[in-house]
Amino acid sequence: MVAESSPILSIELNGLKLKNPIIAASGTFGYGLEYVPLGDLSKLGGMVTKGLCMWEEKGNPPPRICETPAGMLNSIGLENIGIENFITEKLPQLIQYDTAIIVNIWGREIDDYIKAAERLDAVNGIAALEVNISCPNIKKGGLTFGTDPSVTFELVQQVRKRTSLPLMVKLTPNVTDITLIARSAEDAGANALSLINTLLGMEIDVSTRRPSLANITGGLSGPAIRPVALRMVYQTARQVNIPIVGLGGISSLADVIKFLLAGASAVQIGTANFFDPTICWRLVDELEEYLRNENISDVNQLVGAIIEE
Amino acid sequence: MVAESSPILSIELNGLKLKNPIIAASGTFGYGLEYVPLGDLSKLGGMVTKGLCMWEEKGNPPPRICETPAGMLNSIGLENIGIENFITEKLPQLIQYDTAIIVNIWGREIDDYIKAAERLDAVNGIAALEVNISCPNIKKGGLTFGTDPSVTFELVQQVRKRTSLPLMVKLTPNVTDITLIARSAEDAGANALSLINTLLGMEIDVSTRRPSLANITGGLSGPAIRPVALRMVYQTARQVNIPIVGLGGISSLADVIKFLLAGASAVQIGTANFFDPTICWRLVDELEEYLRNENISDVNQLVGAIIEE
Amino acid sequence: MQKQESIAPGYWLLSLHSPQIASAAAPGQFVMLKIDKSFDPLLPRPMSIHSVIKEDNNRIGFTILYKVMGKGTRLLSEKRSGESLVVIGPLGKGFNLNHISSGCEPIVVGGGIGIAPLLFLAHKLLERGWTPSVLLGANSQQELLRLDEFESSGLIPKVSTEDGSKGVKGMVTDLLGSYLEDRKGVHGEVFACGPSPMLEKVASQAKEYGLNSQLSLEQRMACGLGACLGCVVRIRDKEGSQLSFQRVCTEGPVFNGEDIIW
Amino acid sequence: MQKQESIAPGYWLLSLHSPQIASAAAPGQFVMLKIDKSFDPLLPRPMSIHSVIKEDNNRIGFTILYKVMGKGTRLLSEKRSGESLVVIGPLGKGFNLNHISSGCEPIVVGGGIGIAPLLFLAHKLLERGWTPSVLLGANSQQELLRLDEFESSGLIPKVSTEDGSKGVKGMVTDLLGSYLEDRKGVHGEVFACGPSPMLEKVASQAKEYGLNSQLSLEQRMACGLGACLGCVVRIRDKEGSQLSFQRVCTEGPVFNGEDIIW
Numbered sequence A, B: 001m002v003a004e005s006s007p008i009l010s011i012e013l014n015g016l017k018l019k020n021p022i023i024a025a026s027g028t029f030g031y032g033l034e035y036v037p038l039g040d041l042s043k044l045g046g047m048v049t050k051g052l053c054m055w056e057e058k059g060n061p062p063p064r065i066c067e068t069p070a071g072m073l074n075s076i077g078l079e080n081i082g083i084e085n086f087i088t089e090k091l092p093q094l095i096q097y098d099t100a101i102i103v104n105i106w107g108r109e110i111d112d113y114i115k116a117a118e119r120l121d122a123v124n125g126i127a128a129l130e131v132n133i134s135c136p137n138i139k140k141g142g143l144t145f146g147t148d149p150s151v152t153f154e155l156v157q158q159v160r161k162r163t164s165l166p167l168m169v170k171l172t173p174n175v176t177d178i179t180l181i182a183r184s185a186e187d188a189g190a191n192a193l194s195l196i197n198t199l200l201g202m203e204i205d206v207s208t209r210r211p212s213l214a215n216i217t218g219g220l221s222g223p224a225i226r227p228v229a230l231r232m233v234y235q236t237a238r239q240v241n242i243p244i245v246g247l248g249g250i251s252s253l254a255d256v257i258k259f260l261l262a263g264a265s266a267v268q269i270g271t272a273n274f275f276d277p278t279i280c281w282r283l284v285d286e287l288e289e290y291l292r293n294e295n296i297s298d299v300n301q302l303v304g305a306i307i308e309e
Numbered sequence C, D: 001m002q003k004q005e006s007i008a009p010g011y012w013l014l015s016l017h018s019p020q021i022a023s024a025a026a027p028g029q030f031v032m033l034k035i036d037k038s039f040d041p042l043l044p045r046p047m048s049i050h051s052v053i054k055e056d057n058n059r060i061g062f063t064i065l066y067k068v069m070g071k072g073t074r075l076l077s078e079k080r081s082g083e084s085l086v087v088i089g090p091l092g093k094g095f096n097l098n099h100i101s102s103g104c105e106p107i108v109v110g111g112g113i114g115i116a117p118l119l120f121l122a123h124k125l126l127e128r129g130w131t132p133s134v135l136l137g138a139n140s141q142q143e144l145l146r147l148d149e150f151e152s153s154g155l156i157p158k159v160s161t162e163d164g165s166k167g168v169k170g171m172v173t174d175l176l177g178s179y180l181e182d183r184k185g186v187h188g189e190v191f192a193c194g195p196s197p198m199l200e201k202v203a204s205q206a207k208e209y210g211l212n213s214q215l216s217l218e219q220r221m222a223c224g225l226g227a228c229l230g231c232v233v234r235i236r237d238k239e240g241s242q243l244s245f246q247r248v249c250t251e252g253p254v255f256n257g258e259d260i261i262w
């Protein structure tokens, strides 16, 4: 039996509707415009901007990246053009595309997040905010916001009050129990969760005896971390009632399906954009084809459909 | 200038002397005897046994392993022949080799560790105990011992009281701040620390929609995790005063040197034994050659010798 | 690596030079083959010894017959002669021929790529004076491999294909069923390799007709040396009822059909 | 991938078919080349366009000249013609020839593998009517690459080797030093590529003699598209003193020597 009608690819993330579950991940897709020569942004479920803050951030000194086995480390240091410049220089071009533009925001203290949320709330063309809570909190001695459930709760709650945009809270994997943080974010009013951000790692150049990154440590991403990401998505999906967007090392259709089966309603593609720059577009086609071949009428039927004895 | 005398390879781990810093890691070298056909155990700095407990443990049902990008997952479930069988069946053969035999112990509750330590204390030919605190604590609802500083402290202190053997406490990386756990273990009397154990991960077989491991989740090891391990060794070395044994993805001489530079006094080779079964022996030779070429008279000069601005 | 040829779409025959492995090898044993220096794929792959290569009566190498399944075997199939591969072996316990008497009739049963270890076994049985019955099954005629080699050894395999393109239409276990039914009471021993559902069926068929079966099992492996405990299967204890986990790489890959818990 | 040949120990010349990239390419631009399907190595490697390949006056492909440095380039050197590679490009801003007047004397300076983008540049300069001076340096005669190609375009490179095996014994910056000293006051522009210490020296030499310099920099890259912000170098702001980070892949790889903060 061959399905006559096209399978349904669209998904709903508790207030954020996407035409398909394929989203380009923050920091790996620039401000979107960098990828315009490679494909039509309107085909994608969505895209997340590079992490933005209320000021122009220079970021860390180079070298900022280095390759590791099946992965890479980065310590960009959240360089960005600032929310104002984004709104005036990038957004007008971006909104010409029919895709969900998700703005990733961050700060050094809760007040930075609040200001960012307030500023973006009124802006036309933004589909949702992704709140990156994997940054060091200068008020708490550099401890990452997202490693403490109560700090997470407070941060999300404050941001929640400032905006009616859907909030996707992006969790860090560098914690003992990610489900605790996930529940705090849920309780504080997050619409959805995205996980995972990078694992903290390090590399040393033996010939110079120096760290390979000027910043010494950096974030590990790419296929190497996929098993950790998949486990965290699986665990978290069992502990929260809001939708989950899975990411971490996704580089093929099979990977996309693994994350859906584990409980993600959508996925983000990060590092794979670097070594396979047209992957996001291809995944949309491949997913549709897969659903057709498997006679699945709606992609939502895959979400959480892992089989356990 | 060429060094005339051989470089010094031996190291001292606070009570445990090794002829060189290359140690085969627990669970990846069986009981040592499996690797006898491949090389002379007497050449190695040491070897750690498969994790042993006071009973014969059957372990988890198969499938128990699966490959991931530059890594693998395992959920062996700590299958082992039990300490008594080890002492009678394996140890007599092992002690014929002039290498440090380090026994890895674990339990489901603190009492299991205590009994293991007491039983092994008197046994001839054991160089040290490696205390694996990455197991779920049934008394604490399955929470891993090594994710809580106070549980770590209590466990190590109890074991410390039962044995005069050097204690190497093996830390889990699945924590928010590994240095806190490290300091607890140090305060409780550990002679040395070994890190890292595996990262918790998961894989799904898309064709069957089932987890690839019968146990659903498993431990990620191999080159993929090396940047995380190196970072943790680096961070921990700055927070404790006892020696550190570094492991996690080490698969080449360059990797060994990275861990030494980051602050490890010795290293363990795990997953690499599977895809390069003679690596431990080769690393001993390569390390000596490296020291000679670089005109380094003593391997200890590399320990912590990372250059930072 | 001496040479490699595709013998059917997706099936390859690889010849490796190694007097050490070849001279120590017994049928049913395998090697661990690291396909590439890179970390992707990371682990070596277990592959049965398909036949030994002789020169002037000395064993100088061996062959591997494999099917492209995933990343590792695809990469292997892209290797060309002259490249060197890291291989350790022979590993595991092969088929046990010691306890079978000269009057016994060996029945060799292969499904799909499961014939890989069986050619070497057939050769060994012939060498030791038995003439085994050989039953081979595959999806289609194209995937019925190496019939010539069995025939040139003087054996006439009975064959089945699921699509009926050659031999009996059906499964190799159908062949075995009628074979055993035809010779009720025969004093024989079944040697089989193939997919797990087939082996389960073979075990029960052999048991039904009172024959012992030796089955070559597969499991994912990391070390191949008995060290990682990753490759276990469920086996009945000596006592007969208790479950124990045994290593395919060390206690196997060949197990008694009766002992296996499916 | 059309063909690949070793032109000196450790140095390879790779020819790729791609009318699109070839026809859009300008000297100093580069491509991102994914060496292998596998995840190890993971990231594509940046490689300068060394020359364009023409057929009947149409640009149908281009070459890459590279040195084996690590895992990626070693693997690339093992690829053989017929295999296909994923390449995106041309990327980055190349050398800027728009502002230089016809009376200007281009001085092209290459150190080691740094000559990679310079042959294409020399060709372009000739095409536009300039006859550049070409200064090339390497460790030894063996590593002085592609002299023939410069010569067959009618250029006579001055050369230096560190071991003195060919040309002047010393560094290419020594050559440049005497060259500039010989023609004090010349109206020229320096185009250079090579290791970072060499480029720093070239920048200060050019400045000393009042010339502008355009230097092609290297940095590790992930995307090559300006998206990851991984490849930045320290550049002086327009204001002249403030530090800014600029992307080698997008604002570069060619920067003005005076703007670079070493």
Ligand SMILES: Cc1cc2nc3c(=O)[nH]c(=O)nc-3n(C[C@H](O)[C@H](O)[C@H](O)COP(=O)(O)OP(=O)(O)OC[C@H]3O[C@@H](n4cnc5c(N)ncnc54)[C@H](O)[C@@H]3O)c2cc1C
Pocket: B067, C030, C041, C045, C046, C047, C048, C049, C064, C065, C066, C067, C068, C069, C070, C071, C072, C073, C074, C113, C116, C117, C217, C218, C219, C220, C221, C248, C253
């Ligand atoms: C003792 C032994 C002998 C073998 N002999 C042969 C042989 O002679 N010829 C041959 O073609 N194959 C043989 N196999 C199976 C062979 O090892 C696998 O097909 C191969 O490892 C698949 O590797 P891959 O990278 O191509 O596939 P992967 O991409 O790793 O996997 C593809 C599929 O194969 C499954 N698989 C992977 N490894 C194994 C394994 N070790 N056992 C069972 N399933 C696995 C995976 O779960 C997956 O579903 C043997 C296996 C064992 C255990």
Ligand SMILES: Cc1cc2nc3c(=O)[nH]c(=O)nc-3n(C[C@H](O)[C@H](O)[C@H](O)COP(=O)(O)OP(=O)(O)OC[C@H]3O[C@@H](n4cnc5c(N)ncnc54)[C@H](O)[C@@H]3O)c2cc1C
Pocket: A067, D030, D041, D045, D046, D047, D048, D049, D064, D065, D066, D067, D068, D069, D070, D071, D072, D073, D074, D113, D116, D117, D217, D218, D219, D220, D221, D248, D253
């Ligand atoms: C714009 C640009 C153009 C280039 N053009 C050429 C060219 O035409 N021919 C050529 O031979 N090389 C060129 N390179 C350098 C080339 O990209 C590196 O040599 C290559 O990436 C090394 O890869 P690998 O895997 O062999 O080495 P790796 O194992 O990755 O590294 C080996 C060593 O090279 C260093 N390295 C790695 N990548 C880079 C990089 N992108 N830039 C600088 N150092 C690096 C590493 O830090 C390490 O010390 C260019 C680089 C850039 C940025």
Ligand SMILES: Cc1cc2nc3c(=O)[nH]c(=O)nc-3n(C[C@H](O)[C@H](O)[C@H](O)COP(=O)(O)O)c2cc1C
Pocket: A025, A026, A027, A028, A050, A051, A052, A074, A076, A078, A104, A132, A170, A196, A197, A198, A220, A221, A222, A223, A225, A247, A248, A249, A250, A268, A269, A270, A271, A272, D228, D230
């Ligand atoms: C170069 C780079 C820059 C990144 N920048 C950001 C960022 O600005 N904000 C953010 O939330 N995540 C950032 N990330 C994290 C990714 O969005 C993603 O969470 C992570 O890389 C894991 O996914 P992957 O393995 O698919 O890349 C960055 C990742 C990379 C590699």
Ligand SMILES: Cc1cc2nc3c(=O)[nH]c(=O)nc-3n(C[C@H](O)[C@H](O)[C@H](O)COP(=O)(O)O)c2cc1C
Pocket: B025, B026, B027, B028, B050, B051, B052, B074, B076, B078, B104, B132, B170, B196, B197, B198, B220, B221, B222, B223, B225, B247, B248, B249, B250, B268, B269, B270, B271, B272, C228, C229, C230
């Ligand atoms: C198959 C397997 C079994 C293991 N068994 C044990 C064990 O019994 N006890 C233990 O402390 N660690 C065990 N480990 C963890 C390793 O000793 C090591 O900490 C981890 O694999 C990381 O190092 P690697 O990347 O070099 O393998 C095991 C690892 C693997 C892969």
Ligand code: FES
Pocket: C220, C221, C222, C223, C224, C225, C226, C227, C228, C229, C230, C231, C232, C247, C248, C249, C250
């Ligand atoms: S594969 Fe490691 S024990 Fe069998």
Ligand code: FES
Pocket: D220, D221, D222, D223, D224, D225, D226, D227, D228, D229, D230, D231, D232, D247, D248, D249, D250
């Ligand atoms: S390589 Fe990504 S911005 Fe330059």
